[in-house]
Amino acid sequence: MAVRTIEWKNGRVVMIDQRLLPTREVYRVYSHYREVAAAIKDMVVRGAPAMGIALGARGLKGDMARDFDRICRTFAATRPTAVNLFWAIQRMRRVFKRNQHRSADTLRTLLEREALAMHDEDVAANRSLGRHGATLIEDGATILTHCNAGALATAGYGTALGIVRGAVEAGKRVQVIACEARPFLQGARLTAWELKRDRIPVTLITDGMAGHLMQRGRVSCVVVGTDRTAANGDVANKIGTYTLAVLAHRHAIPFYVAAPISSIDLDCPRGEKIPIEERPPREVTHVFDRQIAPSGVRVFNPAFDVTPSELVTAIVTERGVARQPLGRTLARLVAGDASRRERKLEPRKQRRR
Amino acid sequence: MAVRTIEWKNGRVVMIDQRLLPTREVYRVYSHYREVAAAIKDMVVRGAPAMGIALGARGLKGDMARDFDRICRTFAATRPTAVNLFWAIQRMRRVFKRNQHRSADTLRTLLEREALAMHDEDVAANRSLGRHGATLIEDGATILTHCNAGALATAGYGTALGIVRGAVEAGKRVQVIACEARPFLQGARLTAWELKRDRIPVTLITDGMAGHLMQRGRVSCVVVGTDRTAANGDVANKIGTYTLAVLAHRHAIPFYVAAPISSIDLDCPRGEKIPIEERPPREVTHVFDRQIAPSGVRVFNPAFDVTPSELVTAIVTERGVARQPLGRTLARLVAGDASRRERKLEPRKQRRR
Numbered sequence: 001m002a003v004r005t006i007e008w009k010n011g012r013v014v015m016i017d018q019r020l021l022p023t024r025e026v027y028r029v030y031s032h033y034r035e036v037a038a039a040i041k042d043m044v045v046r047g048a049p050a051m052g053i054a055l056g057a058r059g060l061k062g063d064m065a066r067d068f069d070r071i072c073r074t075f076a077a078t079r080p081t082a083v084n085l086f087w088a089i090q091r092m093r094r095v096f097k098r099n100q101h102r103s104a105d106t107l108r109t110l111l112e113r114e115a116l117a118m119h120d121e122d123v124a125a126n127r128s129l130g131r132h133g134a135t136l137i138e139d140g141a142t143i144l145t146h147c148n149a150g151a152l153a154t155a156g157y158g159t160a161l162g163i164v165r166g167a168v169e170a171g172k173r174v175q176v177i178a179c180e181a182r183p184f185l186q187g188a189r190l191t192a193w194e195l196k197r198d199r200i201p202v203t204l205i206t207d208g209m210a211g212h213l214m215q216r217g218r219v220s221c222v223v224v225g226t227d228r229t230a231a232n233g234d235v236a237n238k239i240g241t242y243t244l245a246v247l248a249h250r251h252a253i254p255f256y257v258a259a260p261i262s263s264i265d266l267d268c269p270r271g272e273k274i275p276i277e278e279r280p281p282r283e284v285t286h287v288f289d290r291q292i293a294p295s296g297v298r299v300f301n302p303a304f305d306v307t308p309s310e311l312v313t314a315i316v317t318e319r320g321v322a323r324q325p326l327g328r329t330l331a332r333l334v335a336g337d338a339s340r341r342e343r344k345l346e347p348r349k350q351r352r353r
Numbered sequence: 354m355a356v357r358t359i360e361w362k363n364g365r366v367v368m369i370d371q372r373l374l375p376t377r378e379v380y381r382v383y384s385h386y387r388e389v390a391a392a393i394k395d396m397v398v399r400g401a402p403a404m405g406i407a408l409g410a411r412g413l414k415g416d417m418a419r420d421f422d423r424i425c426r427t428f429a430a431t432r433p434t435a436v437n438l439f440w441a442i443q444r445m446r447r448v449f450k451r452n453q454h455r456s457a458d459t460l461r462t463l464l465e466r467e468a469l470a471m472h473d474e475d476v477a478a479n480r481s482l483g484r485h486g487a488t489l490i491e492d493g494a495t496i497l498t499h500c501n502a503g504a505l506a507t508a509g510y511g512t513a514l515g516i517v518r519g520a521v522e523a524g525k526r527v528q529v530i531a532c533e534a535r536p537f538l539q540g541a542r543l544t545a546w547e548l549k550r551d552r553i554p555v556t557l558i559t560d561g562m563a564g565h566l567m568q569r570g571r572v573s574c575v576v577v578g579t580d581r582t583a584a585n586g587d588v589a590n591k592i593g594t595y596t597l598a599v600l601a602h603r604h605a606i607p608f609y610v611a612a613p614i615s616s617i618d619l620d621c622p623r624g625e626k627i628p629i630e631e632r633p634p635r636e637v638t639h640v641f642d643r644q645i646a647p648s649g650v651r652v653f654n655p656a657f658d659v660t661p662s663e664l665v666t667a668i669v670t671e672r673g674v675a676r677q678p679l680g681r682t683l684a685r686l687v688a689g690d691a692s693r694r695e696r697k698l699e700p701r702k703q704r705r706r
Contacts, residue, residue: 022647177653180637180646182535182559188638188646196647203651204637206535208560208593212658215595240561242568243596246603284533284557285541287640293533293541294375294549298556300530305565 003151003194006048008116013055015045018152018186022193030055033071040078040085043184046153049075049085050115053092057111060104068096080275081236081304082227084262088118122155125260125318129159130166133223133316136256137167141174141220144210147181147238148190149225149258159225159258161191163316168200175201177219179210181238183283183301207240214251221254229257229264233309233326234271239302245311254313261317264334271306279303356504356547359401361469366408368398371505371539375546383408386424393431393438396537399506402428402438403468406445410464413457421449433628434589434657435580437615441471472508478613478671479510483519486576486669489609490520494527494573497563500534500591501543502578502611512578512611514544516669521553528554530572532563534591536636536654560593567604574607582610582617586662586679587624592655598664607666614670617687624659632656 007014013030019042020026028044030036033056039045040052056071072089079085095114099107137143143164150161157165167174176195180188188204195202205213213219222244228236235241235257248255268274281299285291293299315322315329319336322329360367366383372395373379381397383389386409392398393405409424425442432438448467452460490496496517503514510518520527529548534540541557548555558566566572575597581589588594588610601608621627634652638644646652668675668682672689675682 023644179561180535182533182561185645192650193647196650201651203653204646205653206560206592206637208532208535208591208596209653209655209658211596211599212592212655213653215658238561239559239565243561243564243600246564247596247599250599284559287645288643290641290643291376292538292640293557294546297545297549298554300556300558300562300566302562302565305562305568 003197004156005152006045006051006119006155008051008054008112008119011055011058013048013051015039015048016152017044018046018190019044021152021189034074037074037078040075046082049078050088050092050118053089054108054112054115057108060107064104064107065100079277081277082263083265083268084260087262091118119155122260123157125262126154126157126159126162127166128318129258129260129316130157130162130169132166132318132321133163133256133258134166134170134172136221136254136314136316136321137163137172137174138220139172141167141172142177142218143174144177144179144213144219144222144244145191146179146187146207146222146224146241146244148186148194150191150194152190152194153225159260160223161194163223163256163258164195164200165198175203177203177205177210177213179205179207179240179244181240182207183279185287186238207243210244211247214247214253219248219251219253221256222248223256223258226257226259226263227304228268228274229259229315229330230268230271230274231266231327231331232270233312233315233322233330234274235259235307235309235312235315236271236274236276236304237307239305242305242307245307249311255311257307257312257315259315259317261319261334264317264330266331266334271308274304274306276305277303356550357509358505359398359404359472359508361404361407361465361472364408364411366401366404368392368401369505370397371399371543372397374505374542387427390427390431393428399435402431403441403445403471406442407461407465407468410461413460417457417460418453432630434630435616436618436621437613440615444471475508475613476510478615479507479512479515480519481671482512482611482613482669483510483515483522485519485671485674486516486609486611487519487523487525489574489607489667489669489674490516490525490527491573492525494520494525495530495571496520496527497530497532497566497572497575497597498544499532499540499560499575499577499594499597501539501547503544503547505543505547506578512613513576514547516576516609516611517548517553518551528556530556530558530563530566532558532560532593532597534593535560538640539591560596563597564600567600567606572604572606574609575601576609576611579610579612579616580657581621581627582612582668582683583621583624583627584619584680584684585623586665586668586675586683587627588612588660588662588665588668589624589627589629589657590660592658595658595660598660602664608664610660610665610668612668612670614672614687617670617683619684619687624661627657627659629658630656
């Protein structure tokens with residue numbers, strides 16, 4: 001069973017502190033939305049904006065619309081690249097707008113319910129994505145992945161690692177090669193940790209070793225997540241992903257992207273329009289508190305890169321697998337989702353009483 | 354002026370402890386050859402086998418041939434990939450063999466002289482290589498390099514960084530992008546340190562960022578060193594080099610290899626024949642003493658990879674620049690060197706009295 005990353009408990013948000021993994025498993029309790037926003041910015045967790053907003057909504061009084069807007073803007077300012085952050089904020093804004101004539105108590109309950117629904121939907125979507133993705137994985141495969149697109153990056157099942165879990169649940173014997181993903185080492189710290197915990201065989205390498213392994217024929221496919229995928233199928237993901245795609249292309253190794261519908265941004269035509277977050281130099285010059293570079297050295301620290309659509313073999317969503325030409329198939333999958341969402345909006349709410 | 358890496362001082366070997374850089378600049382004094390061999394194995398320094406053997410020769414008595422052979426074998430067992438280690442040992446063996454009828458005192462003096470000659474020749478060769486390489490570098494270029502092929506990797510000028518220094522000495526304005534080179538971080542710890550010390554502009558990145566920079570058009574050329582280059586031009590170098598070559602090829606960026614003649618192994622027909630050292634898992638699971646991966650996780654840690662000849666734009670030696678077809682031009686350059694060495698052997702010795 002994959003780790004529970006984020007939980008709503010008695011009006012508070014409980015989250016695992018990912019910065020301390022893998023050597024310490026510490027859960028932190030947040031009772032103020034600003035703490036949750038800071039935790040997202042500091043990479044204590046990824047995601048969690050909806051629960052953070054629900055937490056903020058507990059303090060609504062007076063000019064509720066103004067205060068709610070401030071809360072939403074606080075979360076929007078945490079990180080620029082991942083689009084599902086904005087998507088989640090948008091959903092919370094919609095619930096607020098539709099119900100702003102109601103009492104603060106009712107609003108709070110509705111927002112809390114929406115956040116919990118999104119959490120459950122996220123797990124369900126990941127499981128569905130995992131099942132679709134598993135059909136692409138051969139028995140005996142060695143899957144190379146980058147960074148962490150696992151339980152720790154989502155509500156609890158994972159996207160890229162959801163495909164790995166889906167393959168395992170389908171009875172396939174697979175093993176994973178995890179790139180460590182400098183500078184923040186999510187591969188070494190998080191992916192290796194959660195796969196080991198699930199007893200899925202994993203081998204850790206540094207980012208520069210992937211090419212050598214592909215050259216030696218030891219990689220069956222690459223499976224990565226995405227923070228935002230543009231309408232044409234260009235994929236923004238953790239820095240280093242583009243390099244893996246170029247290497248996979250040279251070796252004719254399939255390159256799969258696990259992309260929940262919420263991470264596909266049809267408003268963004270091409271990858272070059274996706275804002276790329278630059279993070280503090282200290283992540284590069286230090287590992288935890290250990291200085292590894294000369295003081296004052298100039299550093300470039302982009303957190304993401306963009307893989308052009310042409311290098312992507314297929315994009316796996318919870319609604320199915322999009323193949324080339326990605327632009328067309330992605331639009332169809334997302335549209336299918338939108339029409340379904342409209343139809344299901346009320347029934348889903350009723351179900352959650 | 355580049356740092357002095359290794360010195361012979363009053364019958365001892367003094368070396369900078371590269372493991373402590375960049376935060377501490379510590380020089381260690383070695384008086385026993387086994388300590389020098391251990392230092393090479395533990396990556397306190399690279400190179401230095403000749404001075405280590407000369408140090409060992411100071412203790413020769415009794416069955417000198419047997420003892421000398423044991424010393425040489427100790428150094429041959431330190432690291433398998435870099436061929437100039439074996440080349441240096443071979444030169445020391447040749448001096449011993451030619452003079453083994455002489456007294457222990459004379460032998461010791463001749464071996465010490467040979468080690469010092471090799472040291473000086475190394476610096477001279479690097480300077481010459483740097484001058485040849487500088488002709489390939491355009492004014493205003495941004496040179497991406499990997500690991501450390503600088504003063505710290507040689508007797509004191511560098512091969513890849515020798516080309517950078519050569520370009521600077523030729524009046525060109527250049528800047529360097531240094532890949533950190535996980536796991537051992539020679540780029541962050543050594544390259545950034547020695548370039549900063551020489552006031553050559555340097556920007557540090559993690560290994561996964563190179564592709565993104567090339568994609569954005571921010572790299573003019575790649576210049577790397579080599580631990581061994583095969584007869585056909587396949588290049589073994591620090592793990593991660595192959596990835597940079599594939600990326601450079603995709604972006605039509607020139608990929609240059611700085612290869613002293615002593616690193617070209619004509620006895621090795623192709624790169625796949627080059628033994629690739631695997632180093633301890635701890636280098637990947639830890640950064641200095643800090644654990645960054647779950648305890649007991651499986652690790653793969655090859656220290657080198659092989660870049661196929663076809664991805665190499667040119668190989669720069671101290672005798673000139675070899676272009677495609679590399680196999681033919683390399684053989685010519687090395688042969689030229691061998692005939693010159695024969696001719697110069699006696700005069701050089703006389704010069705060094």
